[in-house]
Amino acid sequence: xxxxxxxxxxxxxxxxxxxxxxxxxxxxxxxxxxxxxxxxxxxxxxxxxxxxxxxxxxxxxxxxxxxxxxxxxxxxxxxxxxxxxxxxxxxxxxxxxxxxxxxxxxxxxxxxxxxxxxxxxxxxxxxxxxxxxxxxxxxxxxxxxxxxxxxxxxxxxxxxxxxxxxxxxxxxxxxxxxxxxxxxxxxxxxxxxxxxxxxxxxxxxxxxxxxxxxxxxxxxxxxxxxxxxxxxxxxxxxxxxxxxxxxxxxxxxxxxxxxxxxxxxxxxxxxxxxxxxxxxxxxxxxxxxxxxxxxxxxxxxxxxxxxxxxxxxxxxxxxxxxxxxxxxxxxxxxxxxxxxxxxxxxxxxxxxxxxxxxxxxxxxxxxxxxxxxxxxxxxxxxxxxxxxxxxxxxxxxxxxxxxxxxxxxxxxxxxxxxxxxxxxxxxxxxxxxxxxxxxxxxxxxxxxxxxxxxxxxxxxxxxxxxxxxxxxxxxxxxxxxxxxxxxxxxxxxxxxxxxxxxxxxxxxxxxxxxxxxxxxxxxxxxxxxxxxxxxxxxxxxxxxxxxxxxxxxxxxxxxxxxxxxxxxxxxxxxxxxxxxxxxxxxxxxxxxxxxxxxxxxxxxxxxxxxxxxxxxxxxxxxxxxxxxxxxxxxxxxxxxxxxxxxxxxxxxxxxxxxxxxxxxxxxxxxxxxxxxxxxxxxxxxxxxxxxxxxxxxxxxxxxxxxxxxxxxxxxxxxxxxxx
Numbered sequence: 001x002x003x004x005x006x007x008x009x010x011x012x013x014x015x016x017x018x019x020x021x022x023x024x025x026x027x028x029x030x031x032x033x034x035x036x037x038x039x040x041x042x043x044x045x046x047x048x049x050x051x052x053x054x055x056x057x058x059x060x061x062x063x064x065x066x067x068x069x070x071x072x073x074x075x076x077x078x079x080x081x082x083x084x085x086x087x088x089x090x091x092x093x094x095x096x097x098x099x100x101x102x103x104x105x106x107x108x109x110x111x112x113x114x115x116x117x118x119x120x121x122x123x124x125x126x127x128x129x130x131x132x133x134x135x136x137x138x139x140x141x142x143x144x145x146x147x148x149x150x151x152x153x154x155x156x157x158x159x160x161x162x163x164x165x166x167x168x169x170x171x172x173x174x175x176x177x178x179x180x181x182x183x184x185x186x187x188x189x190x191x192x193x194x195x196x197x198x199x200x201x202x203x204x205x206x207x208x209x210x211x212x213x214x215x216x217x218x219x220x221x222x223x224x225x226x227x228x229x230x231x232x233x234x235x236x237x238x239x240x241x242x243x244x245x246x247x248x249x250x251x252x253x254x255x256x257x258x259x260x261x262x263x264x265x266x267x268x269x270x271x272x273x274x275x276x277x278x279x280x281x282x283x284x285x286x287x288x289x290x291x292x293x294x295x296x297x298x299x300x301x302x303x304x305x306x307x308x309x310x311x312x313x314x315x316x317x318x319x320x321x322x323x324x325x326x327x328x329x330x331x332x333x334x335x336x337x338x339x340x341x342x343x344x345x346x347x348x349x350x351x352x353x354x355x356x357x358x359x360x361x362x363x364x365x366x367x368x369x370x371x372x373x374x375x376x377x378x379x380x381x382x383x384x385x386x387x388x389x390x391x392x393x394x395x396x397x398x399x400x401x402x403x404x405x406x407x408x409x410x411x412x413x414x415x416x417x418x419x420x421x422x423x424x425x426x427x428x429x430x431x432x433x434x435x436x437x438x439x440x441x442x443x444x445x446x447x448x449x450x451x452x453x454x455x456x457x458x459x460x461x462x463x464x465x466x467x468x469x470x471x472x473x474x475x476x477x478x479x480x481x482x483x484x485x486x487x488x489x490x491x492x493x494x495x496x497x498x499x500x501x502x503x504x505x506x507x508x509x510x511x512x513x514x515x516x517x518x519x520x521x522x523x524x525x526x527x528x529x530x531x532x533x534x535x536x537x538x539x540x541x542x543x544x545x546x547x548x549x550x551x552x553x554x555x556x557x558x559x560x561x562x563x564x565x566x567x568x569x570x571x572x573x574x575x576x577x578x579x580x581x582x583x584x585x586x587x588x589x590x591x592x593x594x595x596x597x598x599x600x601x602x603x604x605x606x607x608x609x610x611x612x613x614x615x616x617x618x619x620x621x622x623x624x625x626x627x628x629x630x631x632x633x634x635x636x637x638x639x640x641x642x643x644x645x646x647x648x649x650x651x652x653x654x655x656x657x658x659x660x661x662x663x664x665x666x667x668x669x670x671x672x673x674x675x676x677x678x679x680x681x682x683x684x685x686x687x688x689x690x691x692x693x694x695x696x697x698x699x700x701x702x703x704x705x706x707x708x709x710x711x712x713x714x715x716x717x718x719x720x721x722x723x
Contacts, residue, residue, distance in 0.1 A: 045434045046390040046426065051358060051375045053208040055154040059116070063128055065152065067094055067121040069139045070160035072223045073216040076142070083437065085216045086160055091139035094121045096150065099136045101174050103147075103167070109135055123157075125150070132186035133171055133200045133244075134179075144220050149204040161214060161223035162207045168224075169234075170203075170241040178245050185244075196363065199244040202373065207237065209375055210394045211424050212659075231646045231662035232394060232422050232445075235627055239397035240373050246363060259411025261452035262547055262569035263306035264578040265290040265327050265355065266590035266716075268447050268476070268612050270623035270648045272657035275425070275441045279335055279343065283621055283650030283657050285485065285614075286333040287476045287588045288446070289580040292567070293328035293352055303538050303560075304328055305548070308452040310370075310411055323372065324359035325452075328352050332588055334478035334485055336621060338655050340516035342484035351381040353391060362398070366723035368698070369608075370400040370415060380428065380435065388430065389441060393423040399608060399628050401699065401720030413571040415452040416699065416718055418610025420625040420646050422446065422660065445648040445660055447612040447625035449590055449716060456572035459547040461499065461534045464574045468596045469494040470678055470692035471503075472703050474612075474716035475581050475589030486511040487614050487714040488586050489703040490524075491690060493677070494593060499556070501530040507586070508705055510616055510714045516652070518616045518712050531556050535567060547572065551579050551591075566591065575695065590716060597678040597695035602721075603636040607700065609643075611717030617710045621650040624715075625660070631682075631700075631719045639670040639682055641689075689717065697721075 056066055070086035071079070079087030094113070098106040110126040123137065135150040139159040148163035157163075174182070185194035210233050214223045227233055269286030273279060290306035308325040331350055335343040355376065362372035376393035400417035425442035428435040471494055477486040492505035506524035513519065533556035535548040543559075547570050550556055550563040557563040568579030568591070577593040609629040615622035629644040646660040670682040670689075680700065682689040691702035704715035 046378065046380070046428050046437055047435075048378055048380045048390075050378055051206075051209045052211055052378060052392045052394075053154075053158075053205065055156040056120070057155040060122065060155050061124065063126070064122055064124045065129070065137075065150065065155045065157045066116070067091070067123065067137060067139060068156055068158045069141060069146070070158060071141055071144055071146075072161060072214050072218045072220060074219040074222065075144050084212060085214045085218075089141050090119050091121070091141050091159070093140050094123075095138045096123060097136055097138070098134055099171070100134070101171055101176055101179050103136075103171060123150075129155075129201075131197050131201055132183055134183060136167065146220065149200060151200045151204055153201040153205040157204075158208050160208075161220060161227060162210065163204070164220070165224055165227045165233075166204065166207050166237055169228075170237055173238075173241065174245075182244055196244055196246055198361075199240060199373075202360070203237075203240045203244075206373060206375055206395045207233075210236075211392045211422070212394075229659075229661065231627075231660045232396075232420055235646070235662065236373070236395060236397050239399075239628075243363070243371055243373070243397070246365065246371075257312050259310045260455045261308040261310070261415060262455055263290055263308050263325060263327050264451040264453070264568055264580050264590065265306060265329060266449045266474070266580070267329070267355070268614060268623060269333075270445050270621060270650055270657060271333075272443045272650075273333075273335060273441070274439065279337055281655040282335050282337040283652065283655065284333050284335045284442070285476070285478070285621065286331060286444070286446075287478075288329045288331050288353075288355070289582055289588050289590075290567075291328050291330045291352055291580075291582070293354075301538075302540070305537055308415060308450075310415070321364050321370070322359060322361045323357075323370070325355075325357050327355040327450075329355055330582070332476070332478055336484075336650065336652060338653055340514065340652070342480065342514065344478045344480050344484075346478075350389075353381060354379050355393070364402070367404050367412075368402055368721065368723050370398065370402050370417075372398045374398050374419075376421060376423075388428040388435065390426045390428045390435065390437070391423065392426065393421050393446075396421045399610075401608070401718075403696070403698075411454060413454040413573065414576055415450075416720055417448075417450050417452075418612075418626065418718060419448050419450075420446065420627060420660065421448065443657065443659075445623060445657070447623060447646075449611060449718065451576075451578040451590075451592065453547060453569045453571050453576065453578060455546040457544055457546060459534070459545050459570065459572065461532055461549060461570075464496045464532065464570065464577075465498055467496055467574065468677070469496070469577065469593040470596055471505075471577075471591060471593035472691045472701050472716065473581065473586060473589060473591035474703065474714065475584065475587035475591075476614075477587035482514050483511050484514055485616070486587065487616070488589075489705065489714045489716065490586065491679075491703060492525075493596070496532060499532055501532050501551075503528060503530065508714065510614075510712045512616050516618055518618060518710075520712055530565060533557070535559055535563075549577070549579070553585075592701045594678070594692055594694050594699075594701060597693075599678075599695055599697065601636070601672075601674045601678075601680050601693050602633050602697045605633050606722045607631040607633070607719035608722045609641065609717060609719045611702075611704070611715060613645075613704050613706065613713045613715030613717075615708070615711045615713040617712075619652050620711070621652070622711065622713075623648050624663075624713075626717060630722075633672065635672075636674075637672050639672040641668045641670055641682070641684075643668065 079089040267288035293304040333345040402412040427438040490507035536559040551565040553564040686707040698721035700719040706713040
């Protein structure tokens with residue numbers, strides 16, 4: 001979507017990322033009488049640097065909105081086809097009214113209406129565009145009635161099943177007191193400017209960024225049922241609705257005016273691929289790891305380093321934290337076809353891609369949680385080739401841990417998060433200056449862990465010498481041989497001496513053989529040595545050490561060479577390290593190390609539980625993402641895990657991959673054991689969580705091993721203290 005200049009300031013303040021570039025259009029008139037000759041929608045074209053939705057806001061005044069009604073294919077075969085199997089139609093009537101939690105019609109606000117040359121209804125709000133959730137636009141087509149919030153960031157109010165779900169689900173779940181709190185925030189009651197007033201304009205817009213296909217024969221109720229079953233969509237709406245009721249005092253800022261972070265990123269995918277006709281419908285595992293991107297032109301060679309930026313600024317006397325990230329990533333994949341046929345698709349199969357979010361503001365809660373809804377930009381690979389692919393990603397709710405800053409001039413030294421984002425790979429075809437959508441090549445379900453560590457100019461890896469660390473890792477290995485897939489997870493202790501990492505390490509590998517069987521191998525503890533060194537970064541002004549590190553088996557790599565094990569980063573004080581494993585002996589994945597501590601483990605507290613578990617069984621693959629579950633420390637020896645997961649499952653024989661489903665299983669009583677130097681274990685039956693905590697006692701980094709019937713699971717999770 002693209003925001004007009006008049007909305008720039010409002011967009012800067014949005015609590016979720018929503019801005020971008022790229023404006024989609026359908027050219028020419030359709031054959032059906034309900035078609036719009038010049039209507040703009042994302043039916044066929046695809047724009048990089050934009051989120052998945054488009055806007056039809058051209059020619060509008062700043063206090064006007066255009067109403068676009070999209071109905072499922074089961075409602076009518078008329079109208080202009082758009083993505084997600086919806087059709088743009090001209091509504092029989094449009095109404096606007098105030099509402100409450102019972103979704104009653106409480107009367108019309110001051111408006112005027114007109115019809116533009118293309119037949120769209122234009123509504124002017126004479127007292128300014130609504131910001132709150134109490135103004136509804138309702139459109140009726142035949143026997144189908146749908147509603148949308150008038151507070152839509154891009155002024156193109158789409159009335160469709162996605163907007164109807166938002167209105168019908170989010171508003172009715174509020175108490176009257178909560179609803180009034182939201183309206184007071186919007187109206188800045190009490191003389192305090194409330195940042196969370198901007199949640200609704202973005203949420204109303206971003207539900208349309210989700211790439212979820214409605215069945216072509218579905219009516220409205222069928223569409224709503226499907227959306228309610230899509231756990232990632234439903235959880236996003238629920239989380240954002242909860243976000244909106246945070247009071248004004250929760251809107252905080254980072255201490256520094258700007259803080260830049262080195263990003264270490266792991267995305268694990270369970271997909272269904274249609275990219276190759278002979279393998280169409282097969283399930284596919286994928287691993288995404290952050291990479292450096294090399295840019296070359298006539299002016300020389302430059303580098304894009306995986307990064308997050310937090311910026312504080314002031315608008316309307318509110319101090320706001322804005323965040324944006326850009327993470328180039330490489331991708332490895334393993335196709336698992338019916339009959340246990342396996343096909344590796346290495347990083348050479350695709351160009352380097354990017355995980356990049358639209359800039360937007362966030363809320364800093366209690367100096368320890370960074371909250372925001374995030375929209376991800378689309379990207380394109382293979383331009384100029386026979387296979388041009390567009391990549392879309394769905395929005396997600398960010399609930400990240402941040403450390404308490406050391407002073408008022410420095411930002412938090414880490415931002416630690418786990419989140420889930422589905423998406424698609426879409427075949428594109430060039431038509432003039434535009435790229436048109438063709439068929440879907442992949443349905444993707446991705447669980448992510450992201451560790452962002454504050455950059456420090458002049459950082460020297462020698463500051464890590466003489467220090468001891470605990471470490472944990474998860475890595476995948478894909479092969480065309482006798483063991484097509486291996487999930488290795490490990491624990492260890494490091495002692496760093498003059499750039500040499502002396503370590504003791506134990507690993508457990510869950511692996512699938514070429515006949516489909518699943519086995520477990522445990523090795524260690526064993527000792528070995530690695531080499532740790534600075535990785536100088538080439539910035540626009542100069543070469544500098546900013547906290548990036550090389551991890552090698554023996555001799556240190558050069559600054560612009562690929563190390564043996566991976567590239568990572570350190571916090572400025574060296575207390576936390578993280579590395580992307582890339583073609584390492586363990587595979588591709590994520591390694592995290594924290595300085596050991598003699599302090600006792602936390603004996604109480606609530607911890608946000610995030611991360612991933614990968615399951616292998618003889619006839620299936622399963623990806624579970626822990627979606628802000630809860631780990632409660634009950635005492636020095638007991639704890640309780642309340643698991644909440646988004647789960648996708650691949651049935652090998654049926655060649656099906658289920659979209660993410662919500663699983664809320666009964667709480668699990670855990671035995672909680674300290675094993676010294678900051679190491680801990682949580683266990684219950686076949687579930688073992690083992691790793692370490694930080695000296696600040698507000699973070700756990702844990703590997704997961706579990707067994708469920710014939711399925712063996714391995715994973716990596718983080719648990720960070722909730723305020």
